[in-house]
Amino acid sequence: MTEPQNPDQTAAPAGAARQTKAAGRSAALQAARPMIECRDVHKYYGDYHALRGIDLTIRAGEFFSLLGPSGCGKTTLLRVIAGFEDISSGVVLIDGKDMAHVPANKRPTNMVFQSYAIFPHLTVAQNVAFGLRRDPRKRAEKDEAVEEALAMVGLTGYGARAAHALSGGQRQRVALARALILKPEVLLLDEPLSALDRKMREQMQVELIKLQRQVGITFVLVTHDQEEALVMSDRIAVMFEGGIAQLDEPETLYARPKSRRVADFIGVMNFLSATIVEEQGETLRVDVEGLGEIDIPAAQIATKNETDSAPMIGFRPEAVNVFPEGQPQNAPRQSGGVIDEVVYYGDMTYYDVRLDEEDGTTSEPVRISMRNVFGRDIPDVGARVTVGWSPASMILFR
Numbered sequence: 001m002t003e004p005q006n007p008d009q010t011a012a013p014a015g016a017a018r019q020t021k022a023a024g025r026s027a028a029l030q031a032a033r034p035m036i037e038c039r040d041v042h043k044y045y046g047d048y049h050a051l052r053g054i055d056l057t058i059r060a061g062e063f064f065s066l067l068g069p070s071g072c073g074k075t076t077l078l079r080v081i082a083g084f085e086d087i088s089s090g091v092v093l094i095d096g097k098d099m100a101h102v103p104a105n106k107r108p109t110n111m112v113f114q115s116y117a118i119f120p121h122l123t124v125a126q127n128v129a130f131g132l133r134r135d136p137r138k139r140a141e142k143d144e145a146v147e148e149a150l151a152m153v154g155l156t157g158y159g160a161r162a163a164h165a166l167s168g169g170q171r172q173r174v175a176l177a178r179a180l181i182l183k184p185e186v187l188l189l190d191e192p193l194s195a196l197d198r199k200m201r202e203q204m205q206v207e208l209i210k211l212q213r214q215v216g217i218t219f220v221l222v223t224h225d226q227e228e229a230l231v232m233s234d235r236i237a238v239m240f241e242g243g244i245a246q247l248d249e250p251e252t253l254y255a256r257p258k259s260r261r262v263a264d265f266i267g268v269m270n271f272l273s274a275t276i277v278e279e280q281g282e283t284l285r286v287d288v289e290g291l292g293e294i295d296i297p298a299a300q301i302a303t304k305n306e307t308d309s310a311p312m313i314g315f316r317p318e319a320v321n322v323f324p325e326g327q328p329q330n331a332p333r334q335s336g337g338v339i340d341e342v343v344y345y346g347d348m349t350y351y352d353v354r355l356d357e358e359d360g361t362t363s364e365p366v367r368i369s370m371r372n373v374f375g376r377d378i379p380d381v382g383a384r385v386t387v388g389w390s391p392a393s394m395i396l397f398r
């Protein structure tokens, strides 16, 4: 017998993940039938209001993520969908059917947990077959189903192995195979990768995307890891305190956060205080510390600014460039500043820059990221620099 390939080492690098986003996928998903619908779902644990009016529709075949900080209610929502928790009010529909009196084991869902929950004293095949223990099919048919499920997760040839001898990544694959063998309509994944080290997690992210595309069923993932959600999901619901703050595709969430809190939670965003100078129809003219006056069109205005009542301008670290002072650069607008901190990451460098203000003071440091290029000098702390930027990459939080 040939030694099976180690599936931990066959995955593509995580960077390839976004490439699996097939053209037209988002339009196809929009046309797909609703698989999970929550209508004004509330959940109380005693006096504690854990879900506060959840409204969402997850479409058939979608890879959907619930993202938010610890305690925001994402696991509660997943358990509500699975039928492990009753709701206090509202409606949950799965594939068009009201789930009010449908117990967990009668729902077309299956759950994969953070802890692998596999039986170490059983073989890989026995673990996977566990999902079929109530299945009336003949042994040979079940063995075939086990082989099929193992092939799906890249574990062909691993059936006879003892489960305790597997790596973390392989155990999670066994847990996935055990869930998939039941052919659920919806797979619910509660932080399935959080116990893995970073490299393995990135590999498994790509594997999970491929698997989801291959089997075509709806995946609902709970994660507190924004990068994981951005890489894997067709759409993401960002949750805070039992409510959905924004539900969008990853690109929209990152480029057009609707509130300052979402912007803060997803990646890094710089904030500079702004004063509204003039309203010209839909466009606002603002005066921004360190940047001067900018015209902001309606599309770049976020209406919610929960953490501060004063208007703020936000931009991503990669939306601006930093160069040694006097070096010509190709940017619509330029501001002067001084380097406060340099953080070197190999492929890129983060610069914290204080921007010059008209009154001779400087702004709070803003974080700017630049991809490193061989032969280009990295300015030192204290160096005078020119920051090149464009009004098009600025968002106003009112």
Ligand SMILES: Nc1ncnc2c1ncn2[C@@H]1O[C@H](COP(=O)(O)OP(=O)(O)OP(=O)(O)O)[C@@H](O)[C@H]1O
Residues within 6 Å of the ligand: 045, 048, 050, 068, 069, 070, 071, 072, 073, 074, 075, 076, 077, 224
């Ligand atoms: N069985 C329970 N009884 C009482 N309170 C609960 C129960 N389960 C969860 N909670 C509370 O409800 C809130 C939401 O919990 P939930 O587990 O859904 O959060 P989460 O976003 O998944 O967080 P984490 O990532 O830490 O698991 C928390 O404040 C939690 O303490």
